[in-house]
Amino acid sequence: MKLHIKNETSRLRAVVLGTAKSNGPIPTLEEAYDPKSQEHIKAGTYPIEEEMVKEIESVAAVLKKYDVEVYRPKIIEDYNQIFTRDIAFVIDDKFIKSNILPDRDQEIDAIEHVVEQIAPSKIITLPEDAHIEGGDVMPMGDYIFVGTYKGKDYKDFITARTNLKAVEALEKEFPDKKVISFSLKKSNTIARDNALHLDCCFQPVGKNKAIIYKEGFLIEEEYKWLVNFFGKENIYEITQDEMYHMNSNIFSISEDVVISEKGFTRLNTWLREQGITVEEVPYAEISKQEGLLRCSTLPLIRD
Template sequence: MLQLNVRDETSPLKAVVLGIADSPGAIPKPEEAYDPKSLEHILAGTYPREEDMVNEMSAFDRILKKHGVQVFRPEILENCNQIFSRDIAFVIEDKLIKANILPEREKEFEAIIHVLDVIDPDKILVPPESVHIEGGDVMPWKDYIFVGTYRGEDYSSYITARTNTIAVNYLEKAFPHKKVKSFDLRKSNTDPRQNALHLDCCFQPIGRDKAILHKNGFLLEEEYEWLLNYFGKENVFEITSDEMYQMFSNVFSISPEVIVSERSFTRLNNWLREQGFTVEEIPYAEIGKQEGLLRCSTLPLIRE
């Protein structure tokens, strides 16, 4: 049996589910897009090709294995985009929480049944239907669970609003010993530069005490300020709206010292090296066209 353990974003990774890019299906029609960035590339004729995405995920897979990580992959479903495994479930401490995602993506969860079978069923939580939650919005960090949400009355009109306030309450009840801190995120169905699809699209803790942060991803300046003060300005790498659009905050930590990043993120990668990180650069820009990147493609199961 797998002994689940995820207490933060950066402790040494031992086991992970990495999504898979084989057989993602035809290029979606504009009305089938789940987010504004995918829509932009569908309309421009630059939507990523299967072959390129498979190559990018293979590069990620090789880096994870190079660092001794046990890598599980979903079973391939024909004509189904299964890249973003972070959306289907996430682990906090020793519990795996099934995400309540867009209904048309439900079968993606079934494709990791071979992983679920080696987890104690008592450790798998299935939230009620009213709880909308996706792993990209949830980050355990020390005493906290950081959660991205959208509090607006018009929540249901945003396909980009993925985690509701009921989910915040659910996590508070499920992990009463943790401080659940939620952040109201900026949403747009049409402008990818004004849309924080998930919390990890505008913020991510790295190392032991640092973070990547984008101010405009947050609707309330005081919530952005809270994070800035919590980590300390000198420990925060601030990204621009164009860098948010390219997914600079969606890198992935294999350990407190090792970060996987997109090879074109020159400004970020240089800063990370100046801070003493080992940066594993891989090509991932094609996958990034779907408004998700490295963290989105992973479902960590065990960290040390």
Template sequence: MKLNIKNETSRLRAVVLGTATSNGPVPKIEEAYDPKSIEHIKAGTYPKEEDMVAEMQAVASIFEKYNVKVYRPEIIENYNQIFARDIALVIDDVFIKSNILPDREKEIKAIQYVIDQIEPKKVNKAPSEDIHFEGGDIIVHNDHIFIGTYKGDDYSDCIVARTNMKGVAYIKSLFPNKTVKEFDLRKSMQDPKDNALHLDCCFQPVGKNKAIIHKEGFRNLDDYKYLVDFFGNENLFHIDRDEMYYMNSNIFSISEDVVISEKGFTRLNVWLRNLNITVEEVPYTEIAKQEGLLRCSTMPLIRD
């Protein structure tokens, strides 16, 4: 398999889509990795497996409609394998295994059959366990790589901080000819409306030169201004705190003019259609309860 990912919006040809099959029991609060899951565990509204399976099948059907090759993880019994974006990523023709939370190491083994189809010298793993990054924090934009991180002194105690500056430096070392820019994200284990779990929870390019952004997701105003200057304010769709909570920036592009979006994202979907982008709407509110949406559950392998 010859990988090729230069950006978030070129025509998709092959993708790993996570699975909700055999997702396991409702986790205990102390087992949850994010404040939104905890909120739903406490409320008794944590998503049911059959609902999440149906939501992911709706996405698989759209990929089929657009002739996208879809790879699914091998099933691990009673284990959450929904968020394929966390475990690995592709930049250019390079496959990079993430250094993720230790409890989730099994997930990468479930896509080993995909990795086996890639030229071995193109498969990378960070050389040290203290180099942290997840795919949701890394957005490829042609000759730029945007990376979400957390620069707070409490990084080591902050379970919602998934990418550190050593992770940023590692990605830089792999792609010395690209401009790598990190963004210090707002984190909270108490309130999911104040928690940008990954960069794609508060920012994502879409279409030809547009992007979705949540200003308050950035701890440093200069980071936000960098993106405003980069894209131009007129090309940005600003989402508010509630829209960020419901994951409006976490849609997924099949091409510059086709996106998959949650059917409840009314304001965003109108804006996208006004740009002549085809919006394929799916139900994804149950999966969203785990603080992840469409980009989080997909890991692109090949785009034109």
């Protein structure tokens, strides 16, 4: 397989889509990885497997409609395998394995049938102390945007998934690219104050547009840099409530087609105003785990 990912919006040809089958029992509060999951565990509204399977299969149907080659993880009994974006990511023709939370190590093994189709020289394993997850990494042509948390209290945040050592490792691995890091706001306990990954508060869409949540950025100058990069007129600002429901976590099949949650009325209207076809799917149950459409997909090949 010849990997090819230069950006977030070129025509998608191959992707690994997560699975909600055999998702396991509702986790305890101690087992939850993020404050939104904790919120729903406490409230008794944590999503049930049957509903999540329906949601993720609706995405598979849209991808099939657009002739995208879809790979799926092998099922691990009683194990959450929805968010494939976390476990690895592709930049150019390289497959970079993430260093994720130890409890999730088995997830990469479940896509071994995909990894073994990639030339070993193109598979990159970062140093063990370089913590990184794919939701924080966005290839943008000559740039790589990376969400991170640089505070000395990094270890205190289960929601801090990508550290400075990972940013430095990407700089070494891709010396011809400009690696730009963005410090994100983190909270272990309040979902509305937590930007789990960069794609929870920002995402490029279309030809030159971007969805952004200003308050997800710890440093205002870094938010302003992004606004300048795209141009203020091309930025769609979302509210805290929209961020909480994961409005920036849609997924592009091409510059002209996106998959979005059917309840994102304001966003979907704006996307259509930009001339973008919006394929609406139900995804509100999966979003209760603080992840949405981009989180569930690991693109391998784009034109």
